[in-house]
Amino acid sequence: MEIITKLKDVKISSTIFNKICRELKTELKDAKKEIEKLNQIDYQYNKKVVYLEKLLETIDLYIDKEPIEKETKNVMVVYYGNPVVTIELLLSALLNGQIVNLLIDDMCLGVNKLIVELYKEILRDYKLFDIVSFNNYENKDFIEEKKEYLNKIIFLGDKNLFNVCKSITNIEMEYIPYNVIDIYCEDEEFEDLAREIFNCCFENSIEAEIYEDMDFDDVIDAFNNFGEKYCSIILTKNMEYADRFKREVTSKFLYVNENPFKDENIKIPNIF
Numbered sequence: 001m002e003i004i005t006k007l008k009d010v011k012i013s014s015t016i017f018n019k020i021c022r023e024l025k026t027e028l029k030d031a032k033k034e035i036e037k038l039n040q041i042d043y044q045y046n047k048k049v050v051y052l053e054k055l056l057e058t059i060d061l062y063i064d065k066e067p068i069e070k071e072t073k074n075v076m077v078v079y080y081g082n083p084v085v086t087i088e089l090l091l092s093a094l095l096n097g098q099i100v101n102l103l104i105d106d107m108c109l110g111v112n113k114l115i116v117e118l119y120k121e122i123l124r125d126y127k128l129f130d131i132v133s134f135n136n137y138e139n140k141d142f143i144e145e146k147k148e149y150l151n152k153i154i155f156l157g158d159k160n161l162f163n164v165c166k167s168i169t170n171i172e173m174e175y176i177p178y179n180v181i182d183i184y185c186e187d188e189e190f191e192d193l194a195r196e197i198f199n200c201c202f203e204n205s206i207e208a209e210i211y212e213d214m215d216f217d218d219v220i221d222a223f224n225n226f227g228e229k230y231c232s233i234i235l236t237k238n239m240e241y242a243d244r245f246k247r248e249v250t251s252k253f254l255y256v257n258e259n260p261f262k263d264e265n266i267k268i269p270n271i272f
Contacts, residue, residue, distance in 0.1 A: 001142050002133045003076075003101050005149045010072045010097040010131055014065075017095060020122055021063045024087075027118040028055055038110030046107050048202070050083040055115070058084050062091045073151035074099045075272065076143070078158045080207060081107030081136070082179060083115055085156070090119050090132065096272035101133040101150070103143075105158075109136050140164050147171040154271050157207075159228050176271060177252050180207040180228035181260065183235070184219045184245075190235030193259065197233065200261045216241050223249050231260055 028035070032052055039049040077089055081104035093100035104112060116134040123129045135142075143153065143165055153171060155162035157178035165173065181201055185194040194210050201208035207228075211219050223232050232251040236242055242256045253260065 001135050001137065001146075003135070003146045003149060004074055004099050004130065004133050006130070007072065007074050007099065008130075010094070010099060010128070011069065012067050012094060012097070012126075012128070014067055016126055017065070017067050018063055020094070020126065021059050021091065023122045024091075024119055025056055025059050027122065028052060028059075028115070031114060031118065034114060035111055038114060039108075042108045042110050045109075048108050050108055050111050054084050055087055058087045059091065061088075062095065065095055067094075068096050070097050070272075072097050072099060074101070074149060076101040076103055076146075076150050076153045077156055077271070078103045078143075078153065078161055079156040080158060080179065081105055081109065081112055082206070083108050083111045085179065086112050086115050090116070092270070092272055094128075094131070098272045099131045100272075101135070103135050103137075106136055112136070140168070144168050156271065157228055157230065177228050177230035179230065180209075181231045181233065182209055182211065182223055182227045182251070183233045184211045184214070184223075186216065186234060186236035186238065186241060189237070190257070193257075194235055197259050197261070200259065216244075220245070220248050223251065227251065231255070233258070233260065 035052055043049050075098055077100060079085055086102065089100060089102060102116065113134065116132065120129050120132055123131065147168060147170065150171060153173045155173070155175045157180050159175060162173070162175040183194050183197055185191060198208050198210055211222065229251045231253040232249050233255045234242060234245045235257055245256060246254055
């Protein structure tokens with residue numbers, strides 16, 4: 001398992017940052033056929049794919065941004081492996097002058113590895129190749145073994161591993177709800193909308209689960225105690241349920257009879 005074990009100051013000019021962004025776009029475009037092949041493999045295991053256009057659009061969000069001078073810290077980010085999020089974490093960490101260790105499950109493993117390899121090759125030209133590590137095995141023992149080198153561990157949407165690792169002492173940890181959408185379809189007339197939302201999640205590499213044929217109180221309990229508390233949706237004609245849902249569910253984003261992709265809320269938070 002790879003992890004950055006030496007802390008160093010990470011400072012970068014806006015000119016260099018933007019060169020890195022543009023070079024990464026070029027490298028990904030050139031790797032289009034390889035990404036398509038890796039998508040086929042990833043789909044067999046996780047039924048997930050990533051679209052090159054989404055990766056390029058994400059890089060565009062960072063071009064022309066100004067680097068922020070901060071004290072450099074060595075941060076581990078644990079997440080489900082959405083390659084769009086991988087791009088954001090790489091560029092956001094560099095923009096904020098932070099060392100980042102990425103730890104994912106096996107979702108889109110091939111594409112994620114390719115992205116990180118291309119990115120590190122670009123960084124190598126700027127003497128910055130040793131500020132990123134990438135691993136694909138979520139394991140409490142590994143995290144505990146490496147904690148002495150880390151300033152902080154962020155669990156981005158991975159509540160399961162966060163709960164497993166909470167017993168690890170002497171390391172700052174934070175769970176940030178992100179990128180998991182829970183959908184309660186209470187009325188069968190909304191089944192088409194539920195599938196539309198689920199398909200949007202699939203296209204954007206977002207985890208989603210549809211709850212059907214469950215008692216309303218059980219759903220509230222499941223969302224609040226076992227869900228990721230990021231985005232929860234109810235599809236119902238029962239206005240009492242709708243009102244209670246808005247009052248009682250504690251997720252960051254709540255929607256009643258709506259598709260959440262109609263606005264721009266579903267974005268990675270600034271975690272650095």
